[in-house]
Amino acid sequence: EAQVTQNPRYLITVTGKKLTVTCSQNMNHEYMSWYRQDPGLGLRQIYYSMNVEVTDKGDVPEGYKVSRKEKRNFPLILESPSPNQTSLYFCASSLSVAPTEKLFFGSGTQLSVL
């Protein structure tokens, strides 16, 4: 089944403890991206990647890192999480960066930073 898989689904951590949220897609998609969703703010893009080893900042990249060493995986790294990074995170992918390509989203990761 074609899908975008995020793990974990829920995560509670403490300030400053490094964490990684994994994202994997099995559709051979070139484009992958991360979003955070906060009440009243909709979806905001954190980082995106157009292909292996090609990443760039979205609208809210501060405090996050990403890597794209393989086409299928696009992990989101929080080196030193802070409470303002408590949010619902979504990973998405699309076949290419063409504007007509639709995004496929994962089920989300609810992160709480205490």
Place this chain on the structure above:
Amino acid sequence: LAKTTQPISMDSYEGQEVNITCSHNNIATNDYITWYQQFPSQGPRFIIQGYKTKVTNEVASLFIPADRKSSTLSLPRVSLSDTAVYYCLVGGSDSSYKLIFGSGTRLLVRP
């Protein structure tokens, strides 16, 4: 990058047609307009996409006027299961490949 504006929420009743309008005054020449639907505890999913005029699929219709500064998602005869948040997304044509979602419209369908 085109910023979008949508109503925060809308109410409707089963069987009615619902129209949700998105404003995108700064849309670029090559930008497409895409709508996504999101249910609670799920990621958004694609509904429909268009560039100009009217597009229709099995789920919805999308109306885009000639100036392309707005678009309207039309859901015919809504049911309770259409209760969701609907996002308008404009972009994809500029070299940065950033995608900007609006704040979304929360649609509540009542019996």
